[in-house]
Amino acid sequence: MTARLRLGLAGSSGRMGAHVRALAVESFSDTIEFVGGVSRATNVSELAPLCAQIDVLVDFSAAKQMSIIARACADGGCALVSGTTGLGEEEMQELSVASRLVPILHAANFSIGVHIVARALAEIAPLLKEKADIEILEKHHRSKADAPSGTALFLGGVIAYALGTSLQDSAVWPCLPYKDTPRAQDTIHFSSQRGGDVVGTHRIDFFCPEEVVTLEHQALDRRVFARGALQAALWIRARAPKMYTMEDVLS
């Protein structure tokens, strides 16, 4: 019989931290032992003792924590499953360096539904390429720190890749782009709304001359992300050091 996965948690005092902890204890106790959590570590040595005792650290914290978390996992020899969004090039580089020593999975969204939407977008986008104006609207709770959401960027990246371009070359960030100028072609426009306790909604519109094709995903409960992260933690346990994605888990 395989021993239970020893799990640690970064961002334990946060909304997602609370769900990961509760779900691990309530629904995954046959396969996962919850060892402990930290809310915000100020240096690597604060987190390292936990990392040395566990198989996988699940992280839902803040981009500013990424460097400490990646280094502590690499030093402690545990895998990392991170859902923290708002990461810049520097933080992604820290993850990449650590993935030479331990397996690492970063995903802006752990819900399976979002990844099904992503697959559909990769099919749809090239079919509508010539005529569609593409808009991505995301809505989140009032406390969300980053915009556009990591999921909106992920979905935009999937569309851009399917169209043979990159997000860097095609994205138009929230602004007032229509004053005195018409909407530019071959661009993907992003917009964000913040309010209340919206868990996360992503809507993608392909505005064509005589029709509109819309895909929308709504997360109704944060448990959907916590469940996906725990499934990813169980999956990554036996993997070699490398950067992985949710596509790897789902396929």
Ligand SMILES: NC(=O)c1ccc[n+]([C@@H]2O[C@H](COP(=O)([O-])OP(=O)(O)OC[C@H]3O[C@@H](n4cnc5c(N)ncnc54)[C@H](OP(=O)(O)O)[C@@H]3O)[C@@H](O)[C@H]2O)c1
């Ligand atoms: N991938 C996904 O599926 C998914 C789903 C939902 C959310 N997320 C992302 O997960 C992260 C956490 O989301 P959440 O809703 O749980 O956030 P939250 O409620 O604000 O919790 C953030 C956690 O990180 C800690 N933290 C550490 N350093 C911090 C810093 N410099 N600034 C702020 N907080 C810091 C907080 O500690 P204190 O309590 O001490 O402040 C808290 O434990 C965000 O990046 C969010 O976008 C990802």
